[in-house]
Amino acid sequence: MKQEQKYEEALAQLETIVRKMEANEYDIDQLAEQLKTAQQLIKLCKDKLTKTEEDIKKIAEEK
Amino acid sequence: MDNEHYSLRQLNLMVRDAIEMHLPDEYWVEAELSECRERGGHCYMELVEKEESTHTPIARASAKCWRQTWQILEPYFERVTSQPLRAGLKVLLKVYAQYHEAYGFSWIVTDIDPTYTIGDMARKRQEIIRQLKEEGVFDLQKELQLPLFCQRIAVISAEGAAGYGDFMRQLEDNPYGLHFDITLFPAIMQGEQVEQSVIAALEEIYVQSQQLTANGQKPFDVVCILRGGGATADLSGFDTLALAEHVANFPLPIITGIGHDRDESILDMVSHIRVKTPTAAADLLIDHLQQVLLRIENAQQRITTAISQKLSTYSNKLTTLQTLIPTLALRILSNSHHRIEMLGSRIPVAIERRLTSQKHRLENIEIKLQSFDPQTLLSRGYSITTHQGKVIRDPRQLKVGDKIETRVEKGKFKAIVQ
Numbered sequence: 001m002k003q004e005q006k007y008e009e010a011l012a013q014l015e016t017i018v019r020k021m022e023a024n025e026y027d028i029d030q031l032a033e034q035l036k037t038a039q040q041l042i043k044l045c046k047d048k049l050t051k052t053e054e055d056i057k058k059i060a061e062e063k
Numbered sequence: 064m065d066n067e068h069y070s071l072r073q074l075n076l077m078v079r080d081a082i083e084m085h086l087p088d089e090y091w092v093e094a095e096l097s098e099c100r101e102r103g104g105h106c107y108m109e110l111v112e113k114e115e116s117t118h119t120p121i122a123r124a125s126a127k128c129w130r131q132t133w134q135i136l137e138p139y140f141e142r143v144t145s146q147p148l149r150a151g152l153k154v155l156l157k158v159y160a161q162y163h164e165a166y167g168f169s170w171i172v173t174d175i176d177p178t179y180t181i182g183d184m185a186r187k188r189q190e191i192i193r194q195l196k197e198e199g200v201f202d203l204q205k206e207l208q209l210p211l212f213c214q215r216i217a218v219i220s221a222e223g224a225a226g227y228g229d230f231m232r233q234l235e236d237n238p239y240g241l242h243f244d245i246t247l248f249p250a251i252m253q254g255e256q257v258e259q260s261v262i263a264a265l266e267e268i269y270v271q272s273q274q275l276t277a278n279g280q281k282p283f284d285v286v287c288i289l290r291g292g293g294a295t296a297d298l299s300g301f302d303t304l305a306l307a308e309h310v311a312n313f314p315l316p317i318i319t320g321i322g323h324d325r326d327e328s329i330l331d332m333v334s335h336i337r338v339k340t341p342t343a344a345a346d347l348l349i350d351h352l353q354q355v356l357l358r359i360e361n362a363q364q365r366i367t368t369a370i371s372q373k374l375s376t377y378s379n380k381l382t383t384l385q386t387l388i389p390t391l392a393l394r395i396l397s398n399s400h401h402r403i404e405m406l407g408s409r410i411p412v413a414i415e416r417r418l419t420s421q422k423h424r425l426e427n428i429e430i431k432l433q434s435f436d437p438q439t440l441l442s443r444g445y446s447i448t449t450h451q452g453k454v455i456r457d458p459r460q461l462k463v464g465d466k467i468e469t470r471v472e473k474g475k476f477k478a479i480v481q
Contacts, residue, residue, distance in 0.1 A: 059389065060388075
């Protein structure tokens with residue numbers, strides 16, 4: 001995978017893929033590949049969110 | 064008779080006789096003392112009467128007070144007038160004339176009326192006060208103010224005097240730990256030299272106060288004229304016009320503590336503040352500075368309170384923000400999660416739809432294709448004939464003897480064209 005991708009970029013890319021899927025802009029051959037990419041992006045975003053959430057909770061508990 | 068000679072003694076005895084005969088009584092005489100000395104228990108005086116406007120003597124005589132009388136008169140006079148009999152005073156004396164052939168003429172003092180001297184002194188004081196008021200300087204000192212930080216004190220006092228010692232002790236032992244800088248300008252505080260001596264000290268203070276100290280300040284805040292300790296005090300030296308003028312015109316506030324409970328001296332009247340004793344002068348200075356200290360401490364207290372209130376307000380705000388931030392951040396995160404979930408859930412739908420439509424398309428094509436399947440035609444009874452792999456659509460493609468193959472529904476057979 002690419003080096004450390006920013007959350008916003010990842011999200012933007014994911015949105016583009018979904019939008020294109022919904023607009024039938026991919027041919028069938030591309031579909032599986034884009035789905036794979038989309039799933040990777042979703043995991044990346046979720047991981048980032050989870051990690052951030054843990055960090056925030058930890059900071060909040062520190063006081 | 065004209066030619067008769069007398070010895071001096073004979074003649075003097077005649078004078079003595081004449082005087083004793085013609086001045087047999089005692090008289091009350093008003094005079095000013097120009098000299099007054101005690102010797103061997105007796106008091107020897109010089110009486111003078113001066114012309115009022117020019118102050119030139121217009122009468123002069125010796126006077127004596129014998130020991131027995133003097134022993135009574137001296138303490139009596141001092142008790143009533145609060146000062147010893149001395150040169151410069153106006154006195155009312157009861158005298159009789161005595162002429163001694165060997166020692167000459169003398170008035171012999173048998174009594175004294177101190178109230179006359181008091182009255183004369185009072186009159187002189189009134190005169191001085193009137194003059195000070197006329198000059199417009201009587202209240203000048205009252206218009207001055209003690210500086211807030213009144214700590215550098217010029218003292219005019221007799222070196223080693225009890226009153227000065229009291230003053231120093233009182234200042235040094237003040238319970239608040241206040242610091243005072245004291246400079247002594249020694250002066251004679253008793254007798255005839257008081258005026259000159261105190262004026263000289265004032266002038267010295269004035270000269271020094273014109274020179275700024277190393278940190279650019281004037282060296283003195285206040286002047287204290289101090290005297291004390293003695294039971295009865297001779298204050299007449301402080302009741303002179305020249306001294307009063309110097310004090311009244313002095314640019315620094317002057318505190319007098321010249322120790323007496325009787326009438327104020329003129330010095331007290333013209334000074335900035337009068338107190339009774341040097342100790343009281345010290346107390347006044349301590350109290351004054353203590354008030355300033357209180358003001359500062361009060362201000363300090365208020366500043367501290369105000370700041371700690373501010374700090375506590377900010378701290379509360381921070382605490383609120385601190386608890387708010389994670390909540391907000393978590394809300395943002397939760398929104399982001401939701402967004403991802405939404406995005407993610409759209410993908411299978413989109414793919415499903417896409418795949419379904421493709422499948423549909425394929426099915427349609429399949430159906431269409433099916434209609435083109437030769438097998439379908441064959442099953443309906445049609446047949447297909449080929450010659451060398453080519454489908455025969457026109458008999459003219461064949462000539463007699465060509466071997467042809469024909470497919471029907473359930474198989475094929477070969478034939479020869481006739």
